[in-house]
Amino acid sequence: MTSLAATNLTLMRGGRVILQDLSLAATGGEFIAVIGPNGAGKSTLLAALAGLSPPDSGTVQLDAVPVAGLAARDLARQRGYLPQNARCEWPLAVERMVALGLAPLGGEDDARVDAVLADCDLLALRKQAVTTLSGGELARAMLARALVADPAVLMVDEPLAGLDPRHAWEAARRLRSLAMEQRRLVIASIHDLNIVLRLATRVWALRDGRLLADGAPEAVLDGALLGELFDMKAELRRSGAGAWVDFAP
């Protein structure tokens, strides 16, 4: 089983502390949602866990091996990463751009590309130049790019930003099934708390580079935590069908 552990992670940029002495652990089969206000350190945390942003102190270990010591290519085979607002600089066709995600596996695999395009509802767009896609379509294509190599650990930074409700829920369900059925470890920063509540298996609530809460969404997400996290009155409402988050003005 894949395991990921961060111990005493501290990261500074430009004299500012972005992550402060964070210790976290996760294993395959989890779909972890990272939530928190803008500037909480979510993106930095994901990049640091992905081994792309070396911390000032502390270590990140993947299967008990420090990621800092792994060759970039070996790490790339095990871990997928998608930054926020990912874009492509050349007008590649969608299918060619998605196939770039197979680079760590060395080579092309049309069957995998076809499967992931079908999964992400992109078959109709496969020949279109990525630079002509709408923001939401591009976000879906980028998520497909991150999924195509099927890594054991996947870190995605705001993969649902810009997606319409149907595609946002579909994408989140896909991330959940990767974790639940294929026992991958999926860590995603997500702003839609109702999606987090229903689909994530675990929540990391981050503010000012510190972890305010770590646990199952239903257990952790309550009015008190959300108020502290976002400086806004919030309530967790329940009905027969389930629970949802309501931000009261």
Added chain:
Amino acid sequence: MKRSASTWWLLLLLILVALVSLLPGRAGWLLPWRLSGHEADLAHLIFWQLRLPRLMLALLVGAALGLAGGVLQGLTRNPLAEPGLLGISSGASLGAVVAIYSGIGAAFALAVPLFGLAGALLGTLLTLAVGTGGGMLSLILAGAAVSGVLLAGTALVLNLSPNPYTAYEISHWMMGSVADCSWQQVGLAAPFVAVGMVVLFATGPALDALSLGELQAASLGVDLKVLRWRVVVGIALAVGAATAVTGTIGFIGLLAPHLVRGSVGHSPRRTLLPAALMGALLLLLADVIARLLPLSQELNLGVLTGLIGSPFFLWLVWRMKRESP
């Protein structure tokens, strides 16, 4: 399949133009069936000792410039990038000019190209020393600054040159030409260009990943530092050696990748081979035009590519302005 087909057509066209390019020249038309087997025959001599090495040099240098342009545009993700960008061409200029000025160039034949190569490496290392550690933009800015300094040095040498003949030789060299070259020069440039081109072709997959931006490329296993070093060393070898022999020839590295990129679906990796072929074709065509123009003095290649290339560059800027208002 369509993509590789366009590359095959390009190769076929290149071979055809290369064969035809052997026929015309200052000494008149050479017709293959008139060539006798006698070594002493003038036509035989012109063919084997002048036109064939000239063709080889044009192909070699054109391919090096086209490939280097493709790699640089892929690395910087900037369609206006050019091999002159990293201080390589201007370094080669300065080195060669110093060799001519100091008289070493007259002392032994290979001094000018060797100094040019050393200058290219110096320019590249200067750019690297100043520009690394701040991403691609700082590298480009450092290249522009280093180019400025090296060009000023070249102008200084030209200015100080007491002998009008030396000044003439320097300016002639700065305009770039494959005329009057020998197998010796081809032999000097070929190994460096070949090694440089192998290094550059090997960057293809990394350049493809880089079209997703530096962060995603790094997450896909591309070591950006190593990639930058490979590109710089490959270009210094290929373009440095080419420029050291022929002088500065602009715009081939800018134009060639542009002309082929659309036919291969804009993938930086797939652009490389056709860009090299297109570079060779463009340089060869320019050389044939230079030879055929009915002027009292043959035009220098660098002048011709500049005359054709700069309007194209302007058109490119104009089109980019229109696309992103």
